[in-house]
Amino acid sequence: MDKRELILKAALILFNTYGFESTPTARITKEAGVATGTLFNYFKSKEELINVLYLTCKESLTRHLSLGLEQETTFRSKLKKIYINYIGWSLDHTDEFLFFQQFCNASCIGETTRKEGLSKFNNIIELIAEGIEQEIIKNVNLDYMSNLLMSILNANTYYFIDNPSLAANDAFLETSFSFLWDSIKK
Amino acid sequence: MDKRELILKAALILFNTYGFESTPTARITKEAGVATGTLFNYFKSKEELINVLYLTCKESLTRHLSLGLEQETTFRSKLKKIYINYIGWSLDHTDEFLFFQQFCNASCIGETTRKEGLSKFNNIIELIAEGIEQEIIKNVNLDYMSNLLMSILNANTYYFIDNPSLAANDAFLETSFSFLWDSIKK
DNA sequence: ATGCAAAATGACTAAACGGTCAATATTATT
DNA sequence: AATAATATTGACCGTTTAGTCATTTTGCAT
Numbered sequence: 001m002d003k004r005e006l007i008l009k010a011a012l013i014l015f016n017t018y019g020f021e022s023t024p025t026a027r028i029t030k031e032a033g034v035a036t037g038t039l040f041n042y043f044k045s046k047e048e049l050i051n052v053l054y055l056t057c058k059e060s061l062t063r064h065l066s067l068g069l070e071q072e073t074t075f076r077s078k079l080k081k082i083y084i085n086y087i088g089w090s091l092d093h094t095d096e097f098l099f100f101q102q103f104c105n106a107s108c109i110g111e112t113t114r115k116e117g118l119s120k121f122n123n124i125i126e127l128i129a130e131g132i133e134q135e136i137i138k139n140v141n142l143d144y145m146s147n148l149l150m151s152i153l154n155a156n157t158y159y160f161i162d163n164p165s166l167a168a169n170d171a172f173l174e175t176s177f178s179f180l181w182d183s184i185k186k
Numbered sequence: 187m188d189k190r191e192l193i194l195k196a197a198l199i200l201f202n203t204y205g206f207e208s209t210p211t212a213r214i215t216k217e218a219g220v221a222t223g224t225l226f227n228y229f230k231s232k233e234e235l236i237n238v239l240y241l242t243c244k245e246s247l248t249r250h251l252s253l254g255l256e257q258e259t260t261f262r263s264k265l266k267k268i269y270i271n272y273i274g275w276s277l278d279h280t281d282e283f284l285f286f287q288q289f290c291n292a293s294c295i296g297e298t299t300r301k302e303g304l305s306k307f308n309n310i311i312e313l314i315a316e317g318i319e320q321e322i323i324k325n326v327n328l329d330y331m332s333n334l335l336m337s338i339l340n341a342n343t344y345y346f347i348d349n350p351s352l353a354a355n356d357a358f359l360e361t362s363f364s365f366l367w368d369s370i371k372k
Numbered sequence: 373a374t375g376c377a378a379a380a381t382g383a384c385t386a387a388a389c390g391g392t393c394a395a396t397a398t399t400a401t402t
Numbered sequence: 403a404a405t406a407a408t409a410t411t412g413a414c415c416g417t418t419t420a421g422t423c424a425t426t427t428t429g430c431a432t
Binding site (some may be wrong): 179183 | 199203204205206207208252288292293324326327331332333334336337338340341342361364365366368369370371
């Protein structure tokens with residue numbers, strides 16, 4: 001297997017478990033089964049490594065979020081599709097989801113990386129803006145609405161990760177979505 | 187001023203800004219204006235320092251949450267009182283609130299400390315349980331409901347911290363509370 | 373087989389860290 | 403004023419860290 005991939009995979013799990021500063025590069029390379037120097041052949045520094053990891057995760061997530069979105073017709077069904085996609089991706093990529101939660105606001109992630117990551121959510125922000133304009137959801141500041149949505153979404157996702165069997169339960173999926181929808185609908 | 191207090195105060199801000207691992211004890215003592223050894227006279231280790239900080243913050247918060255709660259009669263008004271108290275405390279103790287958000291799940295906080303901290307929320311959890319029993323709010327798992335509530339509460343609090351002038355606006359306070367209430371009410 | 377470029381290695385280094393402790397300063401007691 | 407008790411200090415130490423680089427191994431073209 002590609003040694004770069006092995007390093008990224010080991011780093012993902014170790015960063016999740018011990019945090020960025022408490023994970024020595026020597027530990028990462030040991031876990032990946034490569035020499036200490038190899039990490040620095042592929043990444044300029046430990047910081048570059050975690051930034052690459054961050055963007056890789058975010059790309060994987062955003063790619064999945066829009067899947068099948070064009071088939072939905074109403075605002076609610078579009079939002080629910082994104083909701084289902086988000087939870088589905090998180091269950092399939094638990095380590096990536098948890099990494100993301102832990103490091104999305106960490107100072108080891110550079111400002112450039114963070115901005116690049118945020119831009120990938122633009123189409124979803126636009127959808128929310130439409131919902132406000134069409135008076136389907138409450139009329140508040142777009143930033144406020146986005147952050148609130150993400151908070152509820154993440155809270156629900158954590159619950160599905162702790163109880164993965166529930167994800168196959170359409171009734172509970174709808175119930176959990178109702179917490180989000182009832183909160184924002186007009 | 188008490189040197190112990192100076193150390194706690196400096197640590198709070200530095201941990202917020204740079205994180206636990208990226209804040210050398212030497213930096214804390216320098217900022218506090220005391221010698222490096224002084225920190226270890228008051229705290230056995232850097233870890234004990236952050237655990238004390240955690241419990242201090244949590245105590246201050248929970249003391250304020252129940253203020254005036256006995257005067258409220260309905261479930262909704264009780265919850266709103268807690269809501270207002272939480273946001274009020276967070277605005278008055280922004281550093282403590284942010285510290286809390288960053289470190290409530292961090293591994294540097296010991297299991298004992300975390301459990302001690304959680305127990306302080308017991309009366310609020312009980313209130314939520316009553317709301318479920320009395321069929322005022324949706325009937326779901328108590329843990330799920332608690333986590334969801336905290337998520338919405340924190341999302342709203344962040345917004346008030348970014349826009350402190352809104353906290354004096356009763357209409358917006360009610361609007362923001364409606365995001366929480368509409369989400370959970372039956 | 374041979375030569376060669378690219379990839380991988382791990383012993384090594386300079387810097388930074390948490391924590392110690394003997395010495396010093398401050399405060400309280402008589 | 404003398405003494406004892408307590409609080410404070412910062413030079414110092416052993417350990418750990420990210421990152422380097424001369425050397426070795428690998429894979430491929432001829």
